[in-house]
Amino acid sequence: MIGIRITRARKAAGLSLRALAEQTGVSHTTLNKFEHGTLTPSSEQLIKLSRALGVRTEYLLRPERAEVELEEVEYRKHTKTPKKVLDRITADVLDQAERWMELLDLYPEFPIKQFAVPASVPKVITDYEQLEEVAEAVRREWGLGENPIPDLIDTLEGEGLLVILATVPDRTRFDGLAGKVGGQQVIVVSKSIPGDRQRLTLAHELGHRLLAGRLAADLNEETACNRLAGAFLLPRRAVHEHLGSHRTALEWRELYLLKHEFGISMAAGLFRAAQAGVISEALKKRLFAELYKRGWGKVEPGTPVKPEHSVLFEQLVYRALAEDFIGQSKAAELLGMSASQFQQNRSLTETGTDAAAHQ
Ligand SMILES: [Zn+2]
Numbered sequence: 001m002i003g004i005r006i007t008r009a010r011k012a013a014g015l016s017l018r019a020l021a022e023q024t025g026v027s028h029t030t031l032n033k034f035e036h037g038t039l040t041p042s043s044e045q046l047i048k049l050s051r052a053l054g055v056r057t058e059y060l061l062r063p064e065r066a067e068v069e070l071e072e073v074e075y076r077k078h079t080k081t082p083k084k085v086l087d088r089i090t091a092d093v094l095d096q097a098e099r100w101m102e103l104l105d106l107y108p109e110f111p112i113k114q115f116a117v118p119a120s121v122p123k124v125i126t127d128y129e130q131l132e133e134v135a136e137a138v139r140r141e142w143g144l145g146e147n148p149i150p151d152l153i154d155t156l157e158g159e160g161l162l163v164i165l166a167t168v169p170d171r172t173r174f175d176g177l178a179g180k181v182g183g184q185q186v187i188v189v190s191k192s193i194p195g196d197r198q199r200l201t202l203a204h205e206l207g208h209r210l211l212a213g214r215l216a217a218d219l220n221e222e223t224a225c226n227r228l229a230g231a232f233l234l235p236r237r238a239v240h241e242h243l244g245s246h247r248t249a250l251e252w253r254e255l256y257l258l259k260h261e262f263g264i265s266m267a268a269g270l271f272r273a274a275q276a277g278v279i280s281e282a283l284k285k286r287l288f289a290e291l292y293k294r295g296w297g298k299v300e301p302g303t304p305v306k307p308e309h310s311v312l313f314e315q316l317v318y319r320a321l322a323e324d325f326i327g328q329s330k331a332a333e334l335l336g337m338s339a340s341q342f343q344q345n346r347s348l349t350e351t352g353t354d355a356a357a358h359q
Contacts, residue, residue, distance in 0.1 A: 003037035005060045009053040010035075012091035014084060023052040058333050062098070085172050093188050096164045097181045099334055103316055104184065106325050111316055115160035115185045117210055118142070126216045128227050132275075135231035138210065146238050148262045152199050153308045156187065156206065163202065163310055165191040176201040178208060185209060195305035196265040202308070203229035230272050233264045239276040247278050250287065256302055263305050267291060318346075 010020055017035075021028040026045055033039035034049075041049060050057045104110060120137035122130070139145065142159060149155055153163045162181065168174045168190040176189045187205040189198050207225030215224055242258055243250070250273065255266040264272070270291070274284040291297060317334050320326045326334070332342035344350040 001037075002040065002060055003035045005062070006031070006041075006049060006053070007035045008091045008094060009049075009055045009059065011084075011087040012055075012095070013053050014088060015053070020049075020052055024048040056333075056336075059095070062102070085169055089166050089168055089172075089174065092167050093164055093177075096166075097179075097186065099336075100162060100164075100181050100184075100186075100313065103313065103320065103334055104181075106320055106330075107316075108325070111319070112157070112162070112184065112312075113160040115209065121210055121214065123214060124216060125211065125214050125219065125224070128219065128224060131224060131228045132231050132236050134210070135228055136235055136237075138232065139235060146235050146241075148238075149199075149233065150263075151308065152202050152233075152263070153310045154312075156202060157310065157312045160185065161206065161209065162186045162312070163308075164188045165308075165310060167191055168193075176205055178205050189308075191307070193307070195307045196259060196263055196268070196300075198308050199233060199263050199305075200229055200265065200268060203232045206232065227275070230264070230268055230275065234258070234262045234269065234272045236272075236276045238262070239272050239278055243273055243278050245278060247273070248283070250279065250283075252301075259300070260303075260305065265305075266296065266300050 010017070015023070017028040017031050020026075021031055024031075024045070026041075026048065030039065034041050034045075046057050046060060050060060053060075104112070118138050118141040120141055121134055125131065125134065142155065144155070156163055162184055164186055166174070166188050170192070174190050176187065178188070179186050187202060189201050189205075193201075204225045207228040208221070211221065211224055211228065215221055242261075243254065250270075252266070255269045255273075258264070258269045259266050262269075267288075270284060270287055273279045274281060279287075294301075314335065317326075317331050321328070321331045328342065328346075329339070331346075332339055335342065335345070337345060341350075
């Protein structure tokens with residue numbers, strides 16, 4: 001058990017066996033035996049390891065949860081991303097997923113509802129246009145109306161989809177991935193991209209959850225999920241309301257304002273304008289060419305949309321503490337805080353960063 005954790009922490013730290021050996025003074029052959037479970041580290045070695053790996057010894061000793069599984073690892077498609085980098089992302093995600101598992105296990109009753117596809121989503125979807133109505137129906141069922149969704153993570157969590165924000169190294173392309181933690185659906189999204197990109201990823205992954213097994217054979221699931229994501233974040237009626245029903249030209253500033261009202265990129269807004277029939281395909285193409293010419297294909301102009309955040313995990317840790325399901329030290333461990341950090345956090349005397357930033 002410890003072996004798996006050492007391997008994971010080492011990969012998360014981006015260290016080779018030899019580099020770890022150098023830092024700990026433990027030979028790489030011994031380290032290799034630790035990792036393969038043929039030898040158990042002494043408590044002294046454990047302390048050296050945890051220091052070198054930047055984890056607490058509790059992390060290395062924590063039992064493994066079997067029920068963590070991640071699937072549809074979409075970032076694997078970006079084969080240019082070095083394996084080492086992918087390993088680091090996975091290690092962080094697994095660590096968070098396991099803490100989720102442990103926390104949920106500590107509750108006598110599961111505190112989160114089980115995700116269910118709304119009954120109004122048709123069993124068979126035969127064309128992309130139909131996804132406009134699917135998005136509207138889901139919004140209706142979830143009580144979202146036609147307004148912007150201010151906090152998408154909160155909305156998804158409320159429907160039983162857990163969200164893990166993953167630490168992703170700079171300049172790494174990472175779209176997101178989905179999986180299950182203890183039977184609970186989980187979506188993983190990068191912590192370090194602008195909010196509009198996170199939201200599109202989250203809505204796209206929601207699309208997979210809603211549409212799996214329902215698309216006619218001639219429909220591409222990725223295309224369908226993108227369409228659904230756009231329609232969910234910025235419904236057709238809202239496009240008409242904000243841009244009008246038929247336009248022969250658009251000002252960039254209009255797309256910028258729409259971006260900040262609905263948390264959807266200008267590029268995605270442009271797609272929505274065409275999908276909602278507000279602008280012609282020809283105009284969409286012309287505007288896209290201009291958008292790329294201005295360099296906005298890579299980074300959009302003006303203030304970025306603020307990243308999404310999640311407080312559910314921390315809330316549930318404190319709820320478990322208040323209800324005596326766990327004690328202080330377990331709460332601190334789950335939050336990844338030292339005892340003193342935790343005391344400050346609990347007593348609301350923390351200075352500087354937001355409490356949720358510890359995650
Ligand atoms: Zn996808």
